[in-house]
Amino acid sequence: MNALPSHLELVRGVVLPKPVGAHPVLDFVNTRSEWTSRASARTEWLTSYEAFLIWSAYVGLQPSGLIDRLIEQADPVEGPRLLRTTLDFRGELYDVLTGAPGNAFEPVARLIEKASGRRRLVQSGDGTSWELPEDLVLPLHHLAVLAGELLTGASREYIRTCPSCGWLFLDQRGRRRWCSMATCGNRAKARAHAARVR
Ligand SMILES: [Zn+2]
Numbered sequence: 001m002n003a004l005p006s007h008l009e010l011v012r013g014v015v016l017p018k019p020v021g022a023h024p025v026l027d028f029v030n031t032r033s034e035w036t037s038r039a040s041a042r043t044e045w046l047t048s049y050e051a052f053l054i055w056s057a058y059v060g061l062q063p064s065g066l067i068d069r070l071i072e073q074a075d076p077v078e079g080p081r082l083l084r085t086t087l088d089f090r091g092e093l094y095d096v097l098t099g100a101p102g103n104a105f106e107p108v109a110r111l112i113e114k115a116s117g118r119r120r121l122v123q124s125g126d127g128t129s130w131e132l133p134e135d136l137v138l139p140l141h142h143l144a145v146l147a148g149e150l151l152t153g154a155s156r157e158y159i160r161t162c163p164s165c166g167w168l169f170l171d172q173r174g175r176r177r178w179c180s181m182a183t184c185g186n187r188a189k190a191r192a193h194a195a196r197v198r
Helices: 024-029 049-058 064-073 078-098 105-117 138-152 154-158 181-197
Strands: 008-011 014-017 120-124 127-131 159-161 168-170
Touching: 008 049, 014 049, 024 078, 024 138, 024 168, 049 064, 049 078, 049 138, 064 138, 078 105, 078 138, 078 168, 105 138, 138 154, 154 159
Parallel strands: none
Antiparallel strands: 008 014, 120 127, 159 168
8 A cells, every 4th residue: 555645645535635724725725736837736636526525524614414415416517617616716816815916806706705695694503604505516605705704804914825836824923934844844954955965
């Protein structure tokens, strides 16, 4: 059996990167291997909408029972269509979060508005919460709502970009440089060491 690198995990038959972003929306944009180029990633972890559904349960955004029901509902037309929407949103959201020049804001804002508009305020027990209708698009729309909260909230100023791979993470204490010491941090240390002994 081949062991996976320590930054990856096999979840329900799908290989996923372990969360390092300290925020689920940032971990969502970190589901491709690097953002140093806008071209297709060397490694794409969201290879199907089902993989995205499994990811959303893995990072704790959705209960796994819901994901089981949605995977059963997924059909061969709707799944690939939603995957394209998800990956487009991910790329545009990355540009908005990093302040890249371009026209990413409009499509990002429209999806966040659409998702927010589908929420219902419901009362359960002694609590009140926002709920989205249970359908295949729920996990994407839930993520879009969270992206809207991140964009308008106080944490936004703590979003940092890994100088090696372009992944995003929150750095509230101002002490993180790399997305992860296990990957980019170690590579940088090894490079610095090689430069010293040369
Ligand atoms: Zn990195």
